Amino acid sequence: MFGNYLIGLREGLEASLVVCILVAYLVKTERRDALRPVWLGIAAACAISLAFGASLEFGSKELTFEAQEALGGSLSILAVGLVTWMVFWMRRTARHLKSELHGKLDAALQMGTGALVATALLAVGREGLETALFVWASVRASGEGSSAPLIGVLLGLATAVVLGWLFYRGALRINLARFFTWTGAMLVVVAAGVLAYGVHDLQEARFLGGLSTKAFDISATIPPDSWYGTVLKGVFNFQPDPTVVQLIVWLLYLGVTMAFFLAPQRSASTRKPTTTAA
DSSP: OHHHHHHHHHHHHHHHHHHHHHHHHHHHTTOGGGHHHHHHHHHHHHHHHHHHHHHHHHHGGGSOHHHHHHHHHHHHHHHHHHHHHHHHHHHHHGGGHHHHHHHHHHHHHHHOHHHHHHHHHHHHHHHHHHHHHHHHHHHHHHOOOSSHHHHHHHHHHHHHHHHHHHHHHTOOOOOHHHHHHHHHHHHHHHHHHHHHHHHHHHHHTTSSSOTTOBSOOOTTTSOTTSHHHHHHHHHHOOOSSOBHHHHHHHHHHHHHHHHHHHSOOOOGGGSOOOOOOO
């Protein structure tokens, strides 16, 4: 449940910040007449994201077992790729997100109502589609068979909405770059579990071999149905009996991605100036 709460909080806060920046800019520039198309674009983005999530959940039930596992594994890997790109992108642009959105909004204001709707739709819709895909993949990986993952996501989204409103009112100030770095690191851990589960799905669909070759089996020590096994499964997508392929993929993804993500960023001012020979 915590992993899904983190996804809802992280993605929801990004969307909330985007909405706050767009609305605050229009209010401060006395362009309240443009608020309606912006809200229309935001509503359309939410509707598309919900429809996408519903199609993933209900559409896959009509497939055979092998097809479901192949689809689930492929979409899990796609979701991990999108989330990985997202956490790196937000880490790099968190400080400049406001000016970037202001520039897009200025261009949209000059083009008319349709451009305003499209700007809000694309800005919020990207976050919504990423959230729907990754939540669906994470819920499949957790395999809890209960409403806990959905409750976790909804609580995360609700928290993000409250934080966004506090940002807009000026009642809350935090270091966004640091916040997205910490939550991004935690999401990388969650994504590693989703990726390993996606590989397991592809093994069950017979797209990959090695399904019967276990790296280890500690089910007796950490029973999957125990409270601590459930917690580890819900937070980290922990599996007590992974295959060798799953373990290798998990270690490679987590080690390489975390190393690059936590590496210090080099700014242009810290680079040595080049000199030319006289």
